[in-house]
Amino acid sequence: MRFKLIDAASFLPAVAAATLPLTAYAVDYMSPQQAQQALFPQADHFEVREIKLDAAQMQAFASRYGVPARSASWKVLEASQAGKRLGWVVIDNVVGKFELITYAVGVATDGSIKQVEILSYRESHGGEIRLPAWRQQFAGKTAQSPIKVGADIANISGATLSCTHVTEGIKRIAGLIETARSSGQIGAGV
């Protein structure tokens, strides 16, 4: 059976596109251990810290940061080097459009966001939130920053819900760390 796929001339662009080189450097999926290393490469020790929010703090959280605290109990990893505190790692999940996105946020001891890593992204579209250029937008932001898509965070076309929900999650984590620091639950002492 003759099987005519396409005119040769019009096929060339597809051939050219299909032969683009595939590159691979591991910024896509990573384990929590890889994430904590990426966020605090100089750390030699990670220790879990539990943050508890009471009813008053939960109530104040939403009005102060514009996102609900979601949970009264959070666990964060405190990174240190030779006994000196470097910051915290918070690993969280949010729903993108249909599926869960797992991400990790590194927060410096002054409460500013150091870096964001995407551990898992499962949606059919919008995987570009894993790109360094998009994640880099959060570096240096604090709980006082807007951290909002359409304000200080640019959207990714076709992945609006994923961008919005991850951005809200990062805002929540920035607020969480600030709340925990101000209440002395973390960050006290050396």
Place this chain on the structure above:
Amino acid sequence: MKPLHRLILLAGACLSLCSAAQAQTATSQTADTANKTAAKAVTKKAAAKAASNSQPPASSAPSAREAELMQRLDKLATEVEQLKGQVAELKQQQAQQAAAATSAPVAAAPVAVPAAAPTTATANASQAVNGAENQPAATPSEPATVLTGYGEINYNRYNKDSSRDQADMRRFVLGLQHRFDAKTKMVGELEVEHAVSSSSDVGEVEVEQAYVERQLNNQLALRAGLFLMPAGLLNENHEPTAYYGVERNFVETAIIPSTWREGGLQMVASFDNGLTLQTGLSTGFDVSKWATDDAETATSPLGSVHQELQQAHAKDPAVFAALNWRGVPGLQLGGSWFSGNGGQGQASAFGGKLRVTLWDLHARYTLGALDLSTVYARGTISGTADFNTHNLGSGPDWFPIPKSFDGAYVQAAYKVWSWDDLSLSPFVRAERYNTRKSFADIGQGLTADAAPTEQAYTLGANLNVGQGLVLKADVQRFKQNKDNNRLDLGLGWSF
């Protein structure tokens, strides 16, 4: 799990030694009433064992044998404690991998991250690579099946002819996504258009999407089934909350026949430089069923001959590719290209010369509250001369197959107001499109005249309520067919 096995073996050894030690102690304590005392102090098994052993006479001080046993017990207890620590550490690390590589329920607390072992991060990373890398595996806590949906109700009020005013349940869509495992899922959408579908109603029930997707690695995924074609900005993101205006723009309905879907195989490659390539083989259009007396062909040439995997004629597959770059936050630059046999071996296609090619270039840039986008799309159908000659007609009611059709729009939206979860975004869109831009020459006096290019201007606003609900209003003005000037109101949702 070697440490665990070692722990079990050592625990067993411990118990044996304990029994033996207890038995021996019992024997030494009461040499003359050994059987009676032993029966009370130890188990029957130990007692029997003790009785059967020919032990030396008891003395008040521990014997050398007893001391040795006690030392061995202490040593074993220490070792057991060490192994317990190692097992606990392993369990923590496994839980850590599983928790973050997968997920917690939607509203759950953040992933519970156990304390990292007080070792270097490098040591942790090496243990975490297995199972987590490339495998965001589903866990029982993650719902495997997700119900989705969107819908829109539109109202059109025409300036000149009120008999055309219309309120319509434009579409009601239920979607289902099921994840078989960490790498494999099915995506389906079932749509009802115009509220009621029956032999005497205009409504339709359609399977809009039904495909399976397999993630091959971090960069590559394969789709097979009925999927949306990667073309323009709207086709793959067509929920009412995703675009401005009550009605979808003309370029991406008249030229790109949104919602355009085909059956086939698609590869999706995501590059780390922001490029996404989608390419594959699919079914295509069946131009042989073109109805030259149907005005719908002038509304959307390809929309009138799409097959939608409905017993699609599929002699030759079409090929398609789309390349998008999103390397700069807020910016999307891309294009798509499709080409396929339009005759599919049908006798009415006249020798199989019909070929449909459709391509587009598009860009979108969101900067803060500003949202700019533009699309240019062009379609051509080659080999139409024979078909149009055979189906010759004339006058305004004759709609031969065009040789080319195209359109472009530019759109600007700006979020002017937001409060709580409400946001208001006015927008303006200017479009030029021509569904009958040119016709193949079939002789003087016989070749149809090209249609004038229509220009449409839309001014309106979207009021978003949260992320799933949108209220829309706009006015549309047309340069050629002013009878189409209208006011549109719309309600849409998506989840």
